[in-house]
Amino acid sequence: MYPYFQEIARNRFIFKNPDHDLQALGRRVVAFVQNYRDHLHSGDEPHSVPHPSSWIPPGPGYMKINFDAGFIGNTSAGWSFVLRDHDGNIILAGSKLSHGFGGATIEEARACLHSLRSARAHGCRNIIIESDCLQLIQMLKSNTIYDS
Numbered sequence: 001m002y003p004y005f006q007e008i009a010r011n012r013f014i015f016k017n018p019d020h021d022l023q024a025l026g027r028r029v030v031a032f033v034q035n036y037r038d039h040l041h042s043g044d045e046p047h048s049v050p051h052p053s054s055w056i057p058p059g060p061g062y063m064k065i066n067f068d069a070g071f072i073g074n075t076s077a078g079w080s081f082v083l084r085d086h087d088g089n090i091i092l093a094g095s096k097l098s099h100g101f102g103g104a105t106i107e108e109a110r111a112c113l114h115s116l117r118s119a120r121a122h123g124c125r126n127i128i129i130e131s132d133c134l135q136l137i138q139m140l141k142s143n144t145i146y147d148s
Contacts, residue, residue, distance in 0.1 A: 057086045064128045067115040069107035075099065077107040081115035083124060094118050108133035112140075 058064040067081035080095035096114055101107060108131060119127055131137055 055084075055088070057084070057088055058128045060086050062086060062126045062128055063091060063119070063124055064130055065112075065115045065119060066130045067108070067111040068132065069104070069111040071101060072097065075101065077101045077110070079107070079111035079114050081111065081118070083115070083119050083127070091124065092119060092122055105133060105135045105139075108136045109139075112136065 055064075055066070063083055063085050065081055065083045067079065069077055069079045072078050077098045077100070078095060079098065081093065082090060083092040084090055094115070098107070098110065102110070112129060112131065116127065116129070129140075
């Protein structure tokens with residue numbers, strides 16, 4: 001179901017027919033998350049592995065946000081995130097389209113900020129962040145303030 005859902009969203013975006021019915025979109029997202037949870041509890045083997053590494057859960061009492069950003073055409077960026085607890089349960093997930101593109105590291109930073117703001121707005125605390133953008137992680141770990 002997941003690749004099918006991605007394909008529908010991508011096609012609607014490309015052909016300038018995005019979803020304007022937020023309630024319908026919300027119902028599809030909830031159904032997608034429920035399908036994912038059902039799959040986890042079914043014991044079925046996955047059909048494909050999207051990433052060669054495996055997710056490492058945070059310690060008890062913590063949650064982990066994984067986020068990413070990507071190009072959409074030449075003028076936009078898309079951000080997405082998933083927040084999971086120490087058992088791997090999805091607590092919150094989201095995505096956002098941004099007009100304009102500031103470069104890979106800038107968009108990763110914006111995706112990080114969007115995910116943290118969303119988590120905070122839902123009352124989530126004790127959050128660990130995880131990203132595949134080494135440059136952003138190095139910047140966040142340093143004590144240097146960058147002015148782009």
